[in-house]
Amino acid sequence: MNIILLGPPGAGKGTQAKRIEERHGPVQLSTGDMLRSAIRAGSPLGQRAKPIMDAGKLVPDEILIDMIAERIALPDCARGFILDGFPRTVVQAEALDHMLARIGKKLDHVIEMRVDEAALVERITGRFTCAKCGTGYHDRYKQPKVQGVCDVCGAKEFTRRADDTAEAMKTRLAAYHAQTAPILPYYRSTGLYSAVDGMAEIDEVTRQIDAVLAKPPPVRLGDIPKPIKVAPRRRTEETEGA
Numbered sequence: 001m002n003i004i005l006l007g008p009p010g011a012g013k014g015t016q017a018k019r020i021e022e023r024h025g026p027v028q029l030s031t032g033d034m035l036r037s038a039i040r041a042g043s044p045l046g047q048r049a050k051p052i053m054d055a056g057k058l059v060p061d062e063i064l065i066d067m068i069a070e071r072i073a074l075p076d077c078a079r080g081f082i083l084d085g086f087p088r089t090v091v092q093a094e095a096l097d098h099m100l101a102r103i104g105k106k107l108d109h110v111i112e113m114r115v116d117e118a119a120l121v122e123r124i125t126g127r128f129t130c131a132k133c134g135t136g137y138h139d140r141y142k143q144p145k146v147q148g149v150c151d152v153c154g155a156k157e158f159t160r161r162a163d164d165t166a167e168a169m170k171t172r173l174a175a176y177h178a179q180t181a182p183i184l185p186y187y188r189s190t191g192l193y194s195a196v197d198g199m200a201e202i203d204e205v206t207r208q209i210d211a212v213l214a215k216p217p218p219v220r221l222g223d224i225p226k227p228i229k230v231a232p233r234r235r236t237e238e239t240e241g242a
């Protein structure tokens with residue numbers, strides 16, 4: 001199953017992508033996480049991306065397109081993938097179509113997480129993550145069960161993102177509206193699109209996503225098998241002499 005999760009920063013894409021991965025198997029591909037690990041590794045790509053990300057702007061399309069094309073071709077994506085944070089521009093959406101066609105893969109679901117923008121700054125500024133396994137938490141909405149200890153892996157170190165500030169959030173939301181929201185009409189016009197209420201509680205959002213994933217995949221033009229043999233047309237009175 002190949003899925004895209006769409007929504008502004010703080011919509012809950014990472015939180016739900018991890019849950020889909022656990023419950024249904026496709027691997028989470030978070031372009032934000034990939035870029036942050038390039039920054040930690042100090043690679044040339046990381047050095048180029050860091051100031052752009054800290055400011056809340058989008059990293060150039062060609063970098064992201066190459067990054068995802070390489071990642072999607074790896075063997076673990078054979079069990080399916082969840083794109084979290086990609087595509088983020090019309091150019092990236094078009095490039096994704098081409099790369100999937102080239103490797104013979106198709107999207108099954110595009111899920112928009114709808115949220116009330118007033119809630120997003122609080123979500124982003126309260127966000128923290130396990131430094132070891134990447135599980136996401138929130139100061140108010142999702143504290144670890146034992147304070148200071150990750151529920152999933154037991155680690156005691158957590159990190160906060162450099163761009164999770166109210167200031168960078170303004171730029172990130174502006175980038176979402178100017179560059180990412182324009183790809184929504186494109187996916188809405190395919191049979192693949194569904195929306196869920198990203199303002200609901202985390203478990204309820206998961207239930208809504210599970211309901212979407214349980215829907216049978218739409219029949220697409222390319223999927224309709226071509227008839228193997230066409231029966232010869234019988235001559236009838238109407239076609240007689242035509």
Ligand code: ADP
Nearest residue numbers: 009010031032053056057058059064085086088
């Ligand atoms: P969030 O989950 O809060 O939306 P991400 O972790 O997805 O944030 O992205 C963090 C930053 O990484 C973005 O603000 C942007 O600078 C960069 N980034 C991630 N994905 C993309 C992309 N597809 N295109 C351009 N920049 C990206």
Ligand code: ADP
Nearest residue numbers: 009010011012013014015123127137138141202
């Ligand atoms: P995104 O990947 O879309 O930027 P995250 O999944 O990282 O968003 O969520 C942003 C913050 O909001 C995290 O701290 C997360 O724990 C919290 N969060 C996620 N979903 C919800 C929800 N439905 N209700 C309240 N808080 C949420």
Ligand code: ZN
Nearest residue numbers: 130133150153
């Ligand atoms: Zn952990």
